Amino acid sequence: AQKITQTQPGMFVQEKEAVTLDCTYDTSDPSYGLFWYKQPSSGEMIFLIYQGSYDQQNATEGRYSLNFQKARKSANLVISASQLGDSAMYFCAMREGYSGGYQKVTFGTGTKLQVIP
């Protein structure tokens, strides 16, 4: 089974509108972390936001928020007031486990977001 599933290979959003990028995960580890990264066409990977499995509140960073629904094992990224510069690939990732210091991070296959003027 896929550890991280991003079901939307591509999405369009109108400039200034909000958009939700879906991510579901699969783990039996009670302690884990969820991340979102942005990869613009230039290729670098940019960290956006983090959510810990024990965090009570949804993480927010500026226009980015993470809609964390633990029971449904989903960690959707919400971008408010989309800007043209938000056009990029977005990757969801999960960090599992600290057994013996082991830190396994698994990435999804990404969602390509295009913002339309």
Next chain:
Amino acid sequence: DAEITQSPRHKITETGRQVTLACHQTWNHNNMFWYRQDLGHGLRLIHYSYGVQDTNKGEVSDGYSVSRSNTEDLPLTLESAASSQTSVYFCASSERGRTDTQYFGPGTRLTVL
């Protein structure tokens, strides 16, 4: 400012040659990682290190090796390059903490002919 750099940024090599990709970070992070990125696969972990002299295999480690002789560097070596190793390679580092956020280098595009 602290950063993580990779060199070269682009490399073309021939099948069977040994290739080494450099990764250098000035964050003073203990943890370093190598990933490859291929269309349809996202990022897949090749090797990782939690400190000097520590190295571990990731999910796609065959044909790759790493060594960690200091905190700052984790070079990735392809012992005998194969066309299947044509990819974009990312190095990342993190400091163990609450978030363990990994910070990525700019990537190296490797083509094996």
